[in-house]
Amino acid sequence: MMSAPRTVPRATSATVVVxxxxxxxxxxxxxxLQLLIQELGHTVHNLGACVxxxxxxxxxxxxxxxxxxxxxxxxxxxxxxxxxxxxxxxxPGLSGTGLVIGGKLGTDGRxxxxxxxxxxxxxxxxxxxDGDIVAFIAFVAERVGRVAS
Amino acid sequence: MTASAVTATVPFGWFVAEAHAAGNLVVQPRMxxxxxxxxxxxxxxxxxxxxxxxxxxxxxSYTRVGDADAAAQALATGVPLNGYPITTHPADVTMGVLDGxxxxxxxxxxxxxxxxxxxxxxxxxxxxxDATEGGxxxxxxxxxxxxxxxAVANWVASCEALATLCGPGREPHLExxxxxxxxxxxxxxxxxxxxxxxxxxxxxxxxxxxxxxYAQQTxxxxxxxxxxxLCALAAEWLPDVDRxxxxxxxxxxxxxxxxxADRLLAASARLAVRAGxxxxxxxxxxEACRIPTVDENVAALELAGRVAKTTDRPNQLVDGAxxxxxxxxxxxxxxxxxxxxxxxxxxxAAFRRGLLDVPFCLHPDNPGRARSHxxxxxxxxxxxxxxxxxxxxxxxxxxxxxxxxxxxxxxTHVRRTFDxxxxxxxxxxxxx
Numbered sequence: 001m002m003s004a005p006r007t008v009p010r011a012t013s014a015t016v017v018v019x020x021x022x023x024x025x026x027x028x029x030x031x032x033l034q035l036l037i038q039e040l041g042h043t044v045h046n047l048g049a050c051v052x053x054x055x056x057x058x059x060x061x062x063x064x065x066x067x068x069x070x071x072x073x074x075x076x077x078x079x080x081x082x083x084x085x086x087x088x089x090x091x092p093g094l095s096g097t098g099l100v101i102g103g104k105l106g107t108d109g110r111x112x113x114x115x116x117x118x119x120x121x122x123x124x125x126x127x128x129x130d131g132d133i134v135a136f137i138a139f140v141a142e143r144v145g146r147v148a149s
Numbered sequence: 150m151t152a153s154a155v156t157a158t159v160p161f162g163w164f165v166a167e168a169h170a171a172g173n174l175v176v177q178p179r180m181x182x183x184x185x186x187x188x189x190x191x192x193x194x195x196x197x198x199x200x201x202x203x204x205x206x207x208x209x210s211y212t213r214v215g216d217a218d219a220a221a222q223a224l225a226t227g228v229p230l231n232g233y234p235i236t237t238h239p240a241d242v243t244m245g246v247l248d249g250x251x252x253x254x255x256x257x258x259x260x261x262x263x264x265x266x267x268x269x270x271x272x273x274x275x276x277x278x279d280a281t282e283g284g285x286x287x288x289x290x291x292x293x294x295x296x297x298x299x300a301v302a303n304w305v306a307s308c309e310a311l312a313t314l315c316g317p318g319r320e321p322h323l324e325x326x327x328x329x330x331x332x333x334x335x336x337x338x339x340x341x342x343x344x345x346x347x348x349x350x351x352x353x354x355x356x357x358x359x360x361x362x363y364a365q366q367t368x369x370x371x372x373x374x375x376x377x378x379l380c381a382l383a384a385e386w387l388p389d390v391d392r393x394x395x396x397x398x399x400x401x402x403x404x405x406x407x408x409x410a411d412r413l414l415a416a417s418a419r420l421a422v423r424a425g426x427x428x429x430x431x432x433x434x435x436e437a438c439r440i441p442t443v444d445e446n447v448a449a450l451e452l453a454g455r456v457a458k459t460t461d462r463p464n465q466l467v468d469g470a471x472x473x474x475x476x477x478x479x480x481x482x483x484x485x486x487x488x489x490x491x492x493x494x495x496x497x498a499a500f501r502r503g504l505l506d507v508p509f510c511l512h513p514d515n516p517g518r519a520r521s522h523x524x525x526x527x528x529x530x531x532x533x534x535x536x537x538x539x540x541x542x543x544x545x546x547x548x549x550x551x552x553x554x555x556x557x558x559x560x561t562h563v564r565r566t567f568d569x570x571x572x573x574x575x576x577x578x579x580x581x
Binding site: 022023024025027028030031032035036039046048049050051055074075076078079104106 | 210211213214216219223228229231262291292293294331332333438439440509510511512513551552553556557560
């Protein structure tokens with residue numbers, strides 16, 4: 001399923017944007033992801049709760065991050081994510097940026113193969129189940145490495 | 150379906166006061182469904198539950214942020230919503246949901262979470278309702294990125310609009326959400342202070358019936374102390390206002406086991422009765438993984454009602470004004486009111502100066518300097534008070550910077566305590 005994490009040492013920290021979706025007000029997930037990614041040595045821009053797509057696009061255009069992490073736990077994640085991915089991919093310079101989403105994405109607490117496939121087709125590189133932090137850390141390590149300390 | 154079916158109801162605050170005087174804890178779900186049929190079925194089951202209940206229309210999060218298009222699109226395409234879109238369904242549809250259910254024995258409150266609630270207040274008024282909840286700070290800082298000054302202006306307008314619904318036998322009711330803030334890891338004194346400040350704000354803008362919230366935290370004794378402090382402060386600052394205290398069953402990371410979830414809910418019911426609160430908003434066994442079903446909500450209401458009935462009220466009132474929580478909360482309230490007696494002015498000013506500061510809150514208008522932690526005795530304490538004007542009222546237990554693992558441990562403290570209760574928890578006062 002997952003390849004073992006390859007921790008690629010790098011000299012400088014990557015720029016990572018952490019964001020909720022427009023309708024999602026939860027922030028503990030965002031505070032946690034910020035601390036976690038900072039501990040891997042990267043610079044985090046945490047956009048906080050209820051981020052409108054326009055703001056997310058503007059911040060990503062300004063920052064040209066190495067990785068964009070969308071976290072949603074309010075049950076609207078599938079629908080919100082599906083609208084978000086094409087907009088981010090359309091930004092010049094973001095077509096190849098890492099783009100992932102995770103959390104509690106539906107209202108029923110179940111996994112959905114159909115939704116997952118639609119999210120990948122829409123432009124996400126990975127979709128993480130709620131609590132799948134090991135896979136997320138492995139992905140970050142593979143994608144942007146870990147700052148040598 | 151006629152308007153009279155809804156308006157022949159009882160003022161929310163009066164219903165709760167009567168139940169409290171009769172010795173019954175009012176229990177209430179957080180319940181919202183996208184379709185009128187599901188919403189009506191949920192309300193009916195809430196009314197028919199074997200407990201003293203009031204009904205809830207919890208709105209969906211598209212409606213909360215004012216994205217009516219997304220709510221309409223979800224309804225049209227059958228994507229499940231996480232609540233009832235009151236501004237999308239026409240008023241007569243909402244009246245149909247309430248018709249014959251919302252009456253003198255069963256008032257219904259609208260719960261939302263919006264920092265721009267004008268359209269929601271207009272929609273609930275159009276449907277014949279007049280009880281809701283929120284607050285200029287508590288529905289802004291944790292739940293939006295709306296600038297605080299805008300949220301304050303929106304809540305001034307919303308209070309004034311709600312107040313116009315006053316009439317013979319009709320008293321609009323507003324509940325503070327300030328006793329929750331981020332749901333966990335906020336020291337109780339800040340929750341108590343914010344709840345009181347928001348209730349004062351409501352009354353400054355025409356509301357005469359309020360409830361003051363407090364969300365269950367990490368330590369039962371500290372929670373009881375906080376609720377008593379809230380009652381004492383409300384008696385001092387809101388002497389002539391119809392008021393009661395409402396407890397929120399734990400709003401943080403919930404136990405995963407059914408037994409753990411039930412124990413936590415039972416503890417919240419005991420907290421409400423012992424500390425003198427009149428109403429409890431329940432959580433369910435499903436909270437850990439998804440939005441609960443109607444059955445799960447009814448089971449939670451009935452369990453909470455049973456526990457409340459078997460919990461003794463204190464024989465004599467403990468002095469709520471003699472505790473660390475009281476003194477801290479009072480210091481915060483006084484510092485804010487010293488800036489300006491008008492809270493619409495004082496609240497944003499207090500955040501600008503760091504006199505109010507919510508730990509771990511990411512909102513751009515939150516100072517973000519104060520930090521909290523769970524102390525060895527299970528109490529929530531200030532690890533770093535930042536610029537909070539606590540002076541000698543508080544004991545600061547300085548603590549090294551938090552890590553992601555430390556955050557998870559703090560956030561899951563209650564889950565672990567209740568999923569695997571041990572002897573220490575009895576000593577801790579949880580009574581489980």
